Amino acid sequence: MRVYELAKQLGMENRDLIPELKRMGIAVASHSSALEEDAVNKALEKLGPKHKLSTKEADGGRGGHRDADHQPAVGKTVAASVEEAAKPDKRRILIKRKKADESPAEEAVAPVIAGPSSGTAPELTAPSPAAPSHSESVVAPFPEPQSLSGATPSAPPPVSVQTQTPPVKPPIPGGDAAAGKKKTLEELQAEGLKEKLKKARKPGRSREEDDARVREDAARWQDLRAIPVQRREDRARHVHHSTPGEITKPRKKGVKLSPGTTVKEFAELIGQRPADIVRKLMDMGQMLTFNQPMNTEVALMIAEESGIRVDISVEKAGEELLEDLVSTEGEGRPEPRPPVVTIMGHVDHGKTSLLDAIRETKVAEGEAGGITQHIGAYTVTVRGKQVTFLDTPGHEAFTAMRARGAKVTDIVILVVAADDGVMPQTIEAIHHAKAAGVPLIVAMNKIDKPTANPDRVRNALSEHGLISEAWGGDTIMVEVSAKQKTGLDQLLEMILLQAEILELKADPHVLAKGAVVEAKLERGRGPVATVLIQSGTLHVGDVFVVGSFSGKVRALISHTGVKVEKAGPSIPVEVIGLPGVPSAGDVFQAVKDERAAREIAEDRARKQRAAELAGSGKVSLTDLFAKIQEGSVKELALVIKADVQGSSEALAAAIEKLPTELVKLRVIHNGVGGVTESDVLLAAASNAIIIGFNIRPETKASALAEKEGVDVRLYTIIYEALADIKAAMEGLLEPTLKERVLGRAEVRQVFSVSKAGTIGGSYVLDGAITRASAGVRVIRDNVVVYQGKLGSLRRFKDDVREVQQGYECGIGVENFNDIKAGDIIEAYAIDKIAVKL
Numbered sequence: 001m002r003v004y005e006l007a008k009q010l011g012m013e014n015r016d017l018i019p020e021l022k023r024m025g026i027a028v029a030s031h032s033s034a035l036e037e038d039a040v041n042k043a044l045e046k047l048g049p050k051h052k053l054s055t056k057e058a059d060g061g062r063g064g065h066r067d068a069d070h071q072p073a074v075g076k077t078v079a080a081s082v083e084e085a086a087k088p089d090k091r092r093i094l095i096k097r098k099k100a101d102e103s104p105a106e107e108a109v110a111p112v113i114a115g116p117s118s119g120t121a122p123e124l125t126a127p128s129p130a131a132p133s134h135s136e137s138v139v140a141p142f143p144e145p146q147s148l149s150g151a152t153p154s155a156p157p158p159v160s161v162q163t164q165t166p167p168v169k170p171p172i173p174g175g176d177a178a179a180g181k182k183k184t185l186e187e188l189q190a191e192g193l194k195e196k197l198k199k200a201r202k203p204g205r206s207r208e209e210d211d212a213r214v215r216e217d218a219a220r221w222q223d224l225r226a227i228p229v230q231r232r233e234d235r236a237r238h239v240h241h242s243t244p245g246e247i248t249k250p251r252k253k254g255v256k257l258s259p260g261t262t263v264k265e266f267a268e269l270i271g272q273r274p275a276d277i278v279r280k281l282m283d284m285g286q287m288l289t290f291n292q293p294m295n296t297e298v299a300l301m302i303a304e305e306s307g308i309r310v311d312i313s314v315e316k317a318g319e320e321l322l323e324d325l326v327s328t329e330g331e332g333r334p335e336p337r338p339p340v341v342t343i344m345g346h347v348d349h350g351k352t353s354l355l356d357a358i359r360e361t362k363v364a365e366g367e368a369g370g371i372t373q374h375i376g377a378y379t380v381t382v383r384g385k386q387v388t389f390l391d392t393p394g395h396e397a398f399t400a401m402r403a404r405g406a407k408v409t410d411i412v413i414l415v416v417a418a419d420d421g422v423m424p425q426t427i428e429a430i431h432h433a434k435a436a437g438v439p440l441i442v443a444m445n446k447i448d449k450p451t452a453n454p455d456r457v458r459n460a461l462s463e464h465g466l467i468s469e470a471w472g473g474d475t476i477m478v479e480v481s482a483k484q485k486t487g488l489d490q491l492l493e494m495i496l497l498q499a500e501i502l503e504l505k506a507d508p509h510v511l512a513k514g515a516v517v518e519a520k521l522e523r524g525r526g527p528v529a530t531v532l533i534q535s536g537t538l539h540v541g542d543v544f545v546v547g548s549f550s551g552k553v554r555a556l557i558s559h560t561g562v563k564v565e566k567a568g569p570s571i572p573v574e575v576i577g578l579p580g581v582p583s584a585g586d587v588f589q590a591v592k593d594e595r596a597a598r599e600i601a602e603d604r605a606r607k608q609r610a611a612e613l614a615g616s617g618k619v620s621l622t623d624l625f626a627k628i629q630e631g632s633v634k635e636l637a638l639v640i641k642a643d644v645q646g647s648s649e650a651l652a653a654a655i656e657k658l659p660t661e662l663v664k665l666r667v668i669h670n671g672v673g674g675v676t677e678s679d680v681l682l683a684a685a686s687n688a689i690i691i692g693f694n695i696r697p698e699t700k701a702s703a704l705a706e707k708e709g710v711d712v713r714l715y716t717i718i719y720e721a722l723a724d725i726k727a728a729m730e731g732l733l734e735p736t737l738k739e740r741v742l743g744r745a746e747v748r749q750v751f752s753v754s755k756a757g758t759i760g761g762s763y764v765l766d767g768a769i770t771r772a773s774a775g776v777r778v779i780r781d782n783v784v785v786y787q788g789k790l791g792s793l794r795r796f797k798d799d800v801r802e803v804q805q806g807y808e809c810g811i812g813v814e815n816f817n818d819i820k821a822g823d824i825i826e827a828y829a830i831d832k833i834a835v836k837l
């Protein structure tokens with residue numbers, strides 16, 4: 001036995017006992033010195049009366065107060081009554097702060113602990129010297145057993161100790177075994193407190209003092225709860241068998257989580273406050289509101305942190321989930337649907353006039369009393385059959401939608417002014433329609449004009465592969481006048497005929513699927529999208545996913561401005577109830593499950609962000625070989641633009657002659673002039689790269705190319721372009737030199753300076769014109785007229801190194817004096833880019 005244990009038995013303080021022992025001739029160094037059995041007996045004999053006195057006091061003072069003299073540790077007087085239990089082996093100990101007036105009933109209800117039941121566990125025997133129990137005294141924060149049966153405890157001053165007959169709560173069925181498996185929450189918390197204290201123990205403070213503090217803390221914490229006394233072995237066993245669920249006190253041990261669960265729903269599931277979840281999410285860098293869906297991985301982490309097991313109930317997510325939801329729709333019963341028509345053609349050839357003419361004459365006829373409104377598309381009825389026109393003329397809208405994967409148009413109407421003939425945009429439109437694989441009907445417009453010459457147009461069109469039926473070909477050509485509204489019926493007839501040939505069908509009985517034709521934010525109505533239904537039928541109240549948004553259809557409005565309850569295949573309809581503005585071409589899909597819709601939208605938004613970070617998946621010369629190798633590219637589409645027709649054709653012909661064992665080369669469009677937005681859209685939609693020869697992209701086109709990830713390669717020597725394409729196909733494209741535009745300035749005025757030659761008084765439009773540039777080029781109407789070095793750069797009369805956007809300066813180009821007002825001077829740098837393999 002050690003000194004402190006003896007002190008405890010005697011109800012003495014160490015500091016009082018040690019001198020006593022020394023006086024008795026027992027050599028002790030500190031409170032933890034071991035004592036021989038003889039020494040213990042001797043001490044007990046000598047100091048015993050006090051010990052006995054304490055017992056007497058305890059017995060005699062049941063329910064009363066102890067003498068303050070016998071509580072040396074703390075000055076505060078504490079009631080200490082020790083009651084002998086009728087059956088000592090079922091004794092339980094109630095701890096409470098000094099609350100003498102607490103009702104016994106309350107005390108009896110308190111011990112809700114799965115403590116040891118009758119018989120073994122709470123045996124209040126003295127600990128054996130070999131196994132001192134002081135270290136466990138925390139778990140049962142009350143005096144050691146001997147003091148209960150004998151001496152008045154003095155160690156835990158603020159604690160009132162009572163022994164009493166077994167608690168009201170019956171012992172747990174199953175006896176020792178069942179009881180032994182559990183370690184109560186209170187015990188564990190008490191242990192936690194002790195651990196804390198151990199760490200915080202200050203040097204010089206005795207273990208007894210610490211223990212006393214622990215008891216005090218535990219008692220304060222547990223307030224009025226009974227702790228059963230357990231044997232050391234029992235306790236060890238309990239710790240071993242305890243489960244994490246009991247420690248973290250979760251309301252549920254396992255929950256099922258389905259993707260799309262909102263923060264609020266998740267909080268309810270795991271029994272925490274939504275605000276706490278929001279805070280945890282913020283700590284993890286996620287700003288979410290109560291009603292936003294949780295990322296399942298993050299939800300898993302938070303749940304695990306709380307000791308809750310989570311099962312993800314739906315394994316599929318995102319597009320897979322959507323596919324699953326939609327494919328459960330069954331086989332389907334396709335029915336004929338109206339054709340969807342887009343009008344294309346050269347500027348001023350009468351596209352808008354034709355669309356308006358058809359709308360005015362046909363919509364008014366077909367729809368009773370409806371006020372036509374522009375929603376991006378409209379439907380007309382011809383002899384009981386419907387035709388839908390996409391109301392945004394031009395190949396740009398068409399290609400923009402195609403670039404987003406929406407193949408909406410069934411038939412293209414190519415408007416060609418009979419008095420003007422085939423023009424560059426006519427050819428472009430032909431290429432666009434061909435690239436999309438959409439049949440084309442020619443509307444020869446302005447036939448009313450005396451200068452109209454339809455045969456000349458037919459002839460010109462035949463040079464581009466469109467041979468009129470009248471000439472033995474298969475292209476339908478109709479002569480119309482949008483102005484005089486003639487030939488419109490015939491045109492519509494031809495559209496219906498072509499539609500019949502195409503056998504256009506869709507199942508109106510499934511969940512609606514469509515494409516966004518137009519979307520905008522409207523005051524009072526919020527985000528509004530015109531959706532062209534492609535299959536199924538959309539109803540008010542349907543849940544949907546569109547782009548990275550999900551929602552519920554609040555209202556449907558037809559192109560005549562009338563509220564409708566539903567819209568079937570090939571019918572354009574305005575949808576109200578979107579949470580945001582989607583992009584034209586986004587797929588609109590109705591789904592049954594609102595939560596799944598949310599999850600799909602969230603998944604798309606995540607992927608979109610990831611794609612933005614990772615760059616586009618579009619093909620580029622740099623990674624062409626890698627894509628050929630992985631099999632994702634079998635054909636390389638090219639758009640060629642050059643300064644003159646001759647160069648463009650020569651380049652296209654040369655490219656098509658390149659050996660193509662690895663990949664098929666296909667020039668989908670070649671034309672004259674700078675790279676336009678339309679070129680970029682076409683390239684984006686067809687996964688093509690753009691080869692520019694002696695030209696520059698328009699500013700907007702550059703920005704669009706950047707956004708869409710379209711590779712635009714510019715050359716001044718045909719051979720270099722060919723060599724690059726060849727090398728790219730073979731994976732030999734060496735670290736390539738890529739040009740980076742540093743800035744562009746517009747020449748506003750031209751000066752002739754005797755020493756420096758011609759100087760362009762310029763205004764820097766964007767970036768900066770800098771002497772550090774690798775070179776400059778002079779661009780006129782998007783065509784490079786000269787490429788060379790910067791000769792001089794001045795602001796007022798000073799030579800400067802750099803002039804930033806928004807400032808004026810004088811620019812001289814080395815060996816070039818033909819600068820003209822309106823020219824663009826572009827400064828560029830050359831970066832070395834490694835090939836991605």
Ligand SMILES: Nc1nc2c(ncn2[C@@H]2O[C@H](COP(=O)(O)OP(=O)(O)OP(=O)(O)O)[C@@H](O)[C@H]2O)c(=O)[nH]1
Binds near residue numbers: 353
């Ligand atoms: N005489 C005659 N003029 C027409 C006809 N169709 C259109 N126009 C005229 O041609 C001009 C151009 O017509 P738009 O409908 O604006 O042509 P567009 O192709 O839509 O033009 P952009 O939208 O600029 O590409 C207008 O002045 C029309 O009045 C027609 O059948 N006959």
